Amino acid sequence: MSTLFSKANKEALINPLNLNNPVVMQVLGICSALAVTAKLEPAIVMGLSVTIITAFSNLIISLLRNTIPNRIRIIVQLVVVAALVTIVSQVLKAFAYDVSVQLSVYVGLIITNCILMGRLEAFAMMNKPWPSFLDGIGNGIGYAIILIIVGFCRELLGSGTLLNIQIVPDWCYEHGYVNNGMMTMPAMSLIIVGCVIWAHRAYNKDLV
């Protein structure tokens, strides 16, 4: 176990959660952060899906890394990712149909998610399977955290609910409270991501 969670491996897992977060530090995967975060539930499912796909595609590519010819590596990576995305998409359709309808094309578009290709190119192609797997999980969760924060704010302020359970009490509405319609528009998630980045940089001063 000591080698399984050596310092380097731990860093591969922990770093993407905070100091090297794919969304707020590298500003990758923004498109889906805009598209699926109007409600918390799809945001969570999307985060989970990306975590699983990143982890396993990292693992598989890392296993294959010595046999992939360099000139066609992108197409090989795409085949692996596409296969995994198809599996996840089918599983969602089978077991969580409502959410998969809400996510619509964005599950399929995980194939083009910059975080995936970035991790495959930058990490899995030159590291052993186990660290690559951890790196995939770390980056996936780092992405999921931001999605969940954005989804939380947008659903609470835009619809007054969380996971479709009403949070804002009725007497608020009776006294004239109105849900913020702009929160349900994609533009607002950019501003929330911006706020997250602001807070993150303010907290970690050395990143500025």
Place this chain on the structure above:
Amino acid sequence: MNSLRKYFDKIKPNFEEGGKLHAFRSLYDGFETFAFVPNTTARVGGTHIHDAIDSKRIMSLVVIALVPALLFGMYNVGYQNALAAGQLENATFWGMFFFGFLAVLPKLIVSYVVGLGIEFTVAQWKNEEIQEGFLVSGIIIPMIVPVNTPLWMLAIAVAFSVIFAKEIFGGTGMNIFNVALITRAFLFFSYPSSMTGDDTVWVAQNAIWGLGFDVPDTFSAATPLGEIAAGLTAPTTSFCDQVIGLIPGSIGETSVIAIALGACLLLWTGVASWKTMLSVFVGGALTGWCYNALGLSTLDACQHIVLGGFCFGAVFMATDPVTSARTEGGKWIYGFLIGFVAVTVRVLNPGYPEGMMLAILLMNLFAPLIDYCFVSRNISRRAKRAIK
């Protein structure tokens, strides 16, 4: 004036380093420099020129220019209320005015308290001199919203726009977008039912402190542009009323005459650029005339200019020296496109009866690009001249 100066001098030590009210230093500084022109001169050495009036004085001029429209807006709030209640013959001029005054005053206070509160806090926190830009935004904001906008919505929108449209970019003079318009855009997209939605937002519904009248629940009044968007071929109000401003609409935007008074002051003192202002009107009129000739719009060019927020936007917001184009040639294009986009949105987009806000915000975005093109054209022209 002398006693005020003495009072300022007397309390000054409290706000200096080590004084007991040091935490409110920027508050003191803001009020002192607002009341008295600071006695600073250019540093010795190098070439520095201090203009005779500083930005606080310019801002005060704009505020003065806005006062006629604001006062008329107050009167119109009362007038619309009396008209809706069917009590016009029982209402007195002062009764209607004070009703409007009471309806508008809370918005003015909320706008200033929230906006200036954030400005003072940021100035204190960053240890900077207080910026006065909100002086104008704070009075414009209540004038461009419907009279029934809830105060908490206004507070949130003001906070949002001061933080995200201004302080983020570095404070007064650094903002890309007009702060007052961002406030309105935030309200417009966040709470559409309170901004345009049903037509009950434009007329104050309830009596305040015994002034004004309770309007029947079923009453609704659309703005002339709203009526056109709803499919009418001509507004139900007369052209004369539209020019004077006795029509439903946002508080300060209805009266062309009151806005014209402000425009005269701005142009006479040179605070606003006549090129921008003129080209907005030219752009709007030409575009309106084209759409009318093509049969796309039932309003003629004249009505397009008179109705909605066109005049208000052209005079007070398109000419905002911070967010508009700064090159002299750029001002023509900038203004013309504002007029063009505003009328185009009105005519071609059935979802938005009014396009002035979107037009100015869009052109705010393009102003730096317009300036860049003009500057680089100038540079290349001069370079050619030098080579010859």
